[in-house]
Amino acid sequence: MSNVLNETVDQTSSDRPVAVVLEIGLVVASAAMILWVGTRWVSSGPIGGQMVIWVAYVAMVALIWAGLRRRGQGWSDLGLSFGKPSGVAVRRAAWQSVVVLVGAVAAFAIGSVIGANLFGLPEQADLSRYNPLRGNLPLLLAALPAVWLASSVGEEIVFRGFLIHRIAGIGGDTRAARRLAVVVSAVLFGLAHYAWGPIGIVQTTCMGLALGVAFLLVGKNLWVTILTHVYMDTMLLVPLYLAPVPSGG
Numbered sequence: 001m002s003n004v005l006n007e008t009v010d011q012t013s014s015d016r017p018v019a020v021v022l023e024i025g026l027v028v029a030s031a032a033m034i035l036w037v038g039t040r041w042v043s044s045g046p047i048g049g050q051m052v053i054w055v056a057y058v059a060m061v062a063l064i065w066a067g068l069r070r071r072g073q074g075w076s077d078l079g080l081s082f083g084k085p086s087g088v089a090v091r092r093a094a095w096q097s098v099v100v101l102v103g104a105v106a107a108f109a110i111g112s113v114i115g116a117n118l119f120g121l122p123e124q125a126d127l128s129r130y131n132p133l134r135g136n137l138p139l140l141l142a143a144l145p146a147v148w149l150a151s152s153v154g155e156e157i158v159f160r161g162f163l164i165h166r167i168a169g170i171g172g173d174t175r176a177a178r179r180l181a182v183v184v185s186a187v188l189f190g191l192a193h194y195a196w197g198p199i200g201i202v203q204t205t206c207m208g209l210a211l212g213v214a215f216l217l218v219g220k221n222l223w224v225t226i227l228t229h230v231y232m233d234t235m236l237l238v239p240l241y242l243a244p245v246p247s248g249g
Contacts, residue, residue: 015071017170024166027063027158028188031056050146057154064162078161079215079222093218097227100214104207104228111206115199130240140241147237152229159189159208160215161222182212 038052068074075082085093133139163185164178171177190205211225218224 015169020166020170023063023067024163027060027162030059030063031192034059050143050150054146054150054154057150057158060158061154064157078157078165079220080157080161081221081223093221093224093227096214096218096221096224097231100211100218100224100228101231103214104210104232107206107210108203111203112199114206115202118202119198133237133240134243135241137241140237143237144234147233148230151233152226155189155192156211156222156226156229159185159192160211160225161220163188164212164215165220178216182209182216186212 034056035052038055064078065075068077071077133143164181167181167184168174168178171180186205186208189208189211190201190203193200193204196204211228214228215222215225
C-alpha cells in the first residue's frame, strides 16, 4: 500500500507546473549545451554536424523517457504506440501523413513569404558543405536513416509529443492550453533551426504550427507527423544528392 501511495505522490509532484517547466528546461538545456560544445569540437561538414544533432536528440529523448518512467508512463502517453497496428490503422496513418505533408509544405511556403517581407529576400544559400553528398549514393543511403532518426523521429518526439503534452498539461489540457502548447512548440521548433537564418526560423515556425495542429487533429498519433517529417527530410536530401557536382569538387 505504501508503494502505491509513494508512486502517486511522485506522479503528482512530477505533474506540478513548476516541475513540468523544470523538466522542459532540462530537456532544452541539454540539447543547447551539446550543440554549443559540438559546434566547437566537431567538423562543420554534413557528417560531423549531423552527428552533433543526433547526439543532442538522443540526450533529449533519453531525458523525456526518464520523465515518462518517473510518471509510470510509456511512449504511448506521448502518442507513440509500438503495438502491432491493424491494416486499417496503417492505411489511415499513411493517407493522413500525406495530407499533413501538403499542409506542412503550404505552411513552409507561407513562412517564406512572411520571412521575405520581414527580412527581405535572402542571398542564395551556401550549400558547399553538402558537396560530398552530391552523386554519392553510399553517403546518401547512410545519411537518410541518420536524418530520419534525428530529425523525423527525434524532432517529433520532442516538439510534438513531449512539448505539446507537457505545456497543455500545465493548463489542464483545455482547448486554450492545447492551442498555446502548439504555438509555443512551434516557436521553439523554429528557434531550433536558427542555423537556417531569420527566414528559416519563420519558415520552420509556420511548418511547426501546421504539424502541431495536425498532431491534435489526428488524435495525437505521433506516427502520422513522423511519417510526414520523413517525407520532408527525404525531399531535402535527395535533391542535394542529385545536384551536379561542382567542377573541381
